[in-house]
Amino acid sequence: MHSFQIGILGATGAVGQKFIRLLQEHPWFTIKALGASERSSGKKYSEAVHWIEPIELPLEVAEIKVDDCDPSAFSGVDFVFSGLDSSVATEIERNFAEAGIPVISNAKNYRMDESVPLMIPEVNPGHADLIKTQTFSSDGSGWIVTNPNCVSVPLAMSLKPLQDEFGVSSVVVTSMQSVSGAGYPGVPSLDIIANVVPFIGGEEDKIQTESAKLLGTLGSGTVDFAKMDIQATAVRVPTIEGHLLSVSAGLLDTPSTLEDVSRAITEWESPIADLDLPSSPEKPVKLYTENRFPQPRLHTDREGGMQTAIGRLRKGTVLDIGYVTMAHNTVRGAAGGAILNAELLVAKEYIK
Amino acid sequence: MHSFQIGILGATGAVGQKFIRLLQEHPWFTIKALGASERSSGKKYSEAVHWIEPIELPLEVAEIKVDDCDPSAFSGVDFVFSGLDSSVATEIERNFAEAGIPVISNAKNYRMDESVPLMIPEVNPGHADLIKTQTFSSDGSGWIVTNPNCVSVPLAMSLKPLQDEFGVSSVVVTSMQSVSGAGYPGVPSLDIIANVVPFIGGEEDKIQTESAKLLGTLGSGTVDFAKMDIQATAVRVPTIEGHLLSVSAGLLDTPSTLEDVSRAITEWESPIADLDLPSSPEKPVKLYTENRFPQPRLHTDREGGMQTAIGRLRKGTVLDIGYVTMAHNTVRGAAGGAILNAELLVAKEYIK
Amino acid sequence: MHSFQIGILGATGAVGQKFIRLLQEHPWFTIKALGASERSSGKKYSEAVHWIEPIELPLEVAEIKVDDCDPSAFSGVDFVFSGLDSSVATEIERNFAEAGIPVISNAKNYRMDESVPLMIPEVNPGHADLIKTQTFSSDGSGWIVTNPNCVSVPLAMSLKPLQDEFGVSSVVVTSMQSVSGAGYPGVPSLDIIANVVPFIGGEEDKIQTESAKLLGTLGSGTVDFAKMDIQATAVRVPTIEGHLLSVSAGLLDTPSTLEDVSRAITEWESPIADLDLPSSPEKPVKLYTENRFPQPRLHTDREGGMQTAIGRLRKGTVLDIGYVTMAHNTVRGAAGGAILNAELLVAKEYIK
């Protein structure tokens, strides 16, 4: 049985709290160290955090003393999860990697770095091998692996079966994103109650570039990006959890019937299915056939928030097909995605 | 000065109430008769209606006795507005037209009828002349004119300047629609609070067909539909009023710069600007340049709810451009649109 | 081990669906029969229901053929749960009781009936003995037991420790009730998004009379109602689940300190603690000390939705103390409360 001591960077933020919740009874990973900003450092976690998760703060975590995000304070851990704010992640994550501590990061800072895997285990598990090209530490003991932003997850997960079967040439997507995607305090309630805000800074670029990297192929030490045009519009809607995407996609090989597309999705097999990772959903992608589904409030928690939902699959008039897709943005699209990455890296023996 | 006595069919419903609110101080039209279903017939309006508008029910309307939707009870009116439910509109509206009473309808039933104008005054005022092809009444005194569904309004309004300047070949649109679009009681709160429902029955078809008719040209007695592919996804979001659309559009003549597109919108002139109709907005289309605008809660009431908003205009990667657009679904997209149609028909002397 | 076959009356409604969800893996009770209105009768349950629960409809229930709510169709069951609408519950529930089939009902119809227990197991388990006074069936095999409305649950649960320790003389309460309390379709979204509706028909009366019965004592075959004045205001707020009550209470013996009150709550012992019923929460009442808690969205699901939360306990200026309390209205305040009643009645061998 695997058993690892882990640390969490950015432990008091919304993503950090989600890590704590999801790791509460994790069979492999035990929280040993928590890092946060100076304001929190030195305090007991329960005193440093403004706890916003619905479960009670686990007692054993409540008592942990929060440290600065400095590698010297994390010497006992096997690796760290990073929920750091992008304003500080560049330097801190590099420090950890240079100090020989692997970083499984949810921050955006290194996602597009040539040598850093941007990874969804079911989509591009092989990209993990980019780790070997990293030079943060001389002995290769420290490295960085990232998971994508919360919209690219359902987008890439839903496109992957299509790419495998037909090829994907172009995508027009409107993502309707929940408020938890902006962290805490995040979106002011005055902005979003009974409202839609048609802009989320930086989001549309990330959707376009990260999806192309995720769906790309690993050549000799570098990722060849997928050649597909993605036109994205990201808006904020008053939902709590779950980003819902309206997708129109052009395919390279036109399927003869809609059933062919439907079958490509339902019969698609996850490349990591046989690894039986603890956080891996039984069914990574679920195709709903009832028109009114999937819905953020009803279905975002299915399979512990790790399942990607697809629905409303239909033929298109401008692009070949249309559908909606959804994933839990703070679980599958953030902390849960990072944890699944770590589990994959254990299985691949990058973490040992 | 014009002065007309009007009736309202479906007066107790959500659209009917909006007609009453918008006509409260109308300079030309005075409410004389109200029609509703049997359940309400014979009662004073104040007793028949479950009033949901924020203004106080106007006293002079409160006292009107509600009639059956039968032409015989409306003999004194110059024309009627119809906010009838589609389940009964086909027969009732025909009855009125056959009885020589013009019907300005918000119902969908006759919108796609060959001889019936489907009209947005700023988009296709000339379609009014279809009236002459109608045969409901032998002397031509009775006829039907319709306004489009609430999504086609901002879609057609925002596409019109582009069509005029560049031509439009294809449109991918996701409409995020407010709950008032479903009438009253409409959407159950359990379905939509903190949620998005990715389906609205019949809506996507209407968007595609109605927009093509609206943007078509009137040939010899028939409308030649606009040749553009429209791929629509209609979802319900928890907003009160204002449908916000995320639009990607392919143009026939590629504009050299985004400024050309921007200029085409801001310099576009409404063909009815010089008619000075009472409900006509000063600026039918407003282009917002601040990224976070337009928003349903903040901007849907601008110019009495009659202005169409455009924002987030930018270049696209799959289709030439992307933007968002929005209009007040129960004012501009329903009762207010019908009233403006009536005003135009007065100016054009179809109503006299 | 106990093992009972049960039926559900009103199975397609919101409460019926909650019964199905909560009984999905119940150790004692297995669903054998489902009753609904004529419209559904004869169909497979999956075809009759508009499923609104977040879990997938359990396969074994999906296949059950729905019956009329007639005792003859339920001959194989040990008892039935009733989630019937009050418009039909009076007759149907009596029919079942007369046919010798016990009814554990969530409907309001028999709650104030002299011979019918209105019961919260932790508050007045002894009231179960009222069953013996019932005369529905000649051999006593058929009877009715009810649980209170969803507001009386947290009110009575929170008052019980105070009543035991100090006595309660008067209560002023404002209950802020979630939309699920109105069933499905229930509250129109147009009425409640970004709004509060200051009235819920019939609710205030129920709070006052049911609480007095719940907190009353069983004398010789009848319940002596608690002598306390209750002044209630019931409003609807845009929350999904969880009714939050603002309570001010006058006590008979004035506690010397707030700590005395706090201790009375935290040290209160549930009279059914040692029965270890499957649906019984470990901690029936939890006192939060953080000012911002409890909150419907965060805490209503604690202990499977069966825990009553109390918070903001403080001294009052008009009445002795003030506090807020909350319970899950469709679990603890409806289906879950009924199931716990059934479990108690098994333990007491009324069901065997």
Add this chain to the structure above:
Amino acid sequence: MHSFQIGILGATGAVGQKFIRLLQEHPWFTIKALGASERSSGKKYSEAVHWIEPIELPLEVAEIKVDDCDPSAFSGVDFVFSGLDSSVATEIERNFAEAGIPVISNAKNYRMDESVPLMIPEVNPGHADLIKTQTFSSDGSGWIVTNPNCVSVPLAMSLKPLQDEFGVSSVVVTSMQSVSGAGYPGVPSLDIIANVVPFIGGEEDKIQTESAKLLGTLGSGTVDFAKMDIQATAVRVPTIEGHLLSVSAGLLDTPSTLEDVSRAITEWESPIADLDLPSSPEKPVKLYTENRFPQPRLHTDREGGMQTAIGRLRKGTVLDIGYVTMAHNTVRGAAGGAILNAELLVAKEYIK
């Protein structure tokens, strides 16, 4: 005709923006100077502000250069409105008063100061004479007048007719407060969407003390506070504008019938009715008789947001009567209240 040049302190905040909106076409007051924090000082207002009002930022205000909140920069104004944050208001407002510039403040800092009027024109206009006891400036030219917090407004407005007719001995109130009451960015959306937060820091104390001062009587140079016990619970609900209060009140003289109470409210005459102030509502208090009214979303804007609504009036069992009351928290309860105070002070010639 009156004509005054005014300044606004805290001009970029939510209250400051509301001042600008409400003064846009004010017949007496013209905005000449805007003060804000260092961060904004020196910029054009349109560049300093994150505009959140639904109207377009008035052009003539957009161009004003923002100053520091220093009296020297406001020498040309007749008086200032203050929408300052309480963290800075104490010193800045004193500076202005000492410099001979009257301050009409919405901040809480001086509300309970013995010499400072805390004023609702319809409730206690006579308290204005406290100004004479102020010693900020040697010649009496500079002084401070305040309006109460946004909950005390509807509470005092609704109690005033009862106090006049019956006397009020005790009040138990639960205020359900909208998110705009917390300013901008204010309440995080993650905290309040589909939720209720049962605590608002400092609010309950303010309700109790400010209401007693408002309903007190001006003796010889000091206010004798009203002798009534007020027990308040303040919670946050997901509404945009309008605080709704559930009130139970004990009266000194018990009215014989509910109609007596109803008449006391409807026949109550505002002491400032004959002054015809520009912002004065025609009907300061409106009694709704339909159970489902008043509602924040429907009625909070009535009479420009200056009307206080009462509804659900009924007999009580613990205290004599129960009712709900509501006022627009950022208009009547903040900027609009301050403007009405200024208008009264013009009428009383304190401003001239």
